Amino acid sequence: MDVFSDADNLDVYVTGFLWILKLTLVGTLGAVVIGTLLAAFRVSPIPVLRGFGAAWVNIFRNTPLTLIVFFCYFGLYSTLGVVFSDDLELNNFWLGVVGLAVYTAAFVCEAIRSGINTVPPGQAEAARAIGMTFRQTLTMIVLPQAGRAVIAPLGSILIALCKNATIIGTIGLMESSNAMKELINSNGQAVFQIFFVFAGTFAVVLIPTGYGFGWLANKMAVKR
């Protein structure tokens, strides 16, 4: 009666978590790149860039990810005809990645900006005093120090991203939550077993990851 000894069921489980893994990896890359750029925009001397960064953060941070993913599918894909891949499943994957990255980038931006705030102003003033430009000050003095302070909040943002990847199931990707739903519907006698295997997988991976980021943040912290 063991649900997961059935090869088909095991396959559903593995495929589900492989999608989560791929979404997390690609989504993280996108979110960190866009988020860092947005943070740089928000502290730059150019008002248009600052406004753009602020608008992005305020719009996407306050909109539910479900709505963003919904919009990516029905708006970008169905209505506006934005197509990433001919393979339907792969196309849904990329639409999901866009939604995840755009949403999470707003949080990454705010985390980096508050990381910048932990750097004493004297550092930037000293950099300016020896004639560094804004870009030099930011990339050579401020961001490397801010990066260490940002590890802990960034860690929780990335863990949230991994959990949020389940929401991409809304647009028909067979990721873990859809996989669990399917297994529950065909194996009503073992709902608890199925739930604890799926939830347990997340817990076993994410709880140590959280502590790992905490440890790393501590180790890398700038002692002031």
Added chain:
Amino acid sequence: MSTDAVLYDHPGPRARARNRIFTVVFGIALVALLYWIYHRFDVKGQWAGTLWKPFTQSSTWTDYILPGLKGTLQAAAIAMVLSLAFGILFAVGRLSDHRWVRIPAGIVVEFFRAVPLLLMMFFIFFGIPFVTEQPMSPLWAVVIALTLYNGSVLAEAFRAGVRSVPPGQSEAAYAIGMRKGQVMGQILIPQAARAMLPVIVSQLVVLVKDTALGYIISYNELLQMGVNNVAANFGNVIQAAMVAAAIYIAVNATLTAVAGWLSKRTRRSGKAPRTTRVLAGATDQTTGA
């Protein structure tokens, strides 16, 4: 924005010229992007008046959007009250002196923080009915899942809050003969709750956003009623999604403003450290789920 000027010098003539060039270049790129979106909409006929007209009729609002908003706020409000109770209970549990309370409370909090909300919701909505043999109401599936997740997050926040109260407070309370329960209930939690008030309100923003997951299990909230159902009737997904997004943003921006005002109030009354000069201006942080 004048506080930001620590990162760069006051622009001289050359820097001003360079900034102007950047402004123009980026402005052009932005206008080009906006035009591309406009053009894309135009090609697909998304500016047609019939698609936008439903939002000028009161029936669209009274039949779809407002009931949806009510569903969203109702689920968020119930879940908030329950998760506050859950949070306080498990924060106290984790701070207990007894190992047999502390460890189970810790396991529960860590577990529910690590499990995706949607997985939880699916289990409650699709799995539990197999056990109880009666259907689960979508509202309660949403509320229970939100409570377990946000309650665990709040439990951690409260725990941090209680530990941030200076030890002299509880020492003084013990010295005048208070018992453990009294110290926690009358000395530590009131001070922690006050310090944690902005965090609690920020968590409310997360909660309002997460109610949108209810759409997936057909709970009648804003995304279901205001986007899905409106679009099904008028064929205007993009327009409906934009209106719904604007409503979410308005609600959450209001809550964020309240959180900011609260944290300023707490700061003004003395205990928290004064604001220091910072590089990037004021920031507020909530890790979204």
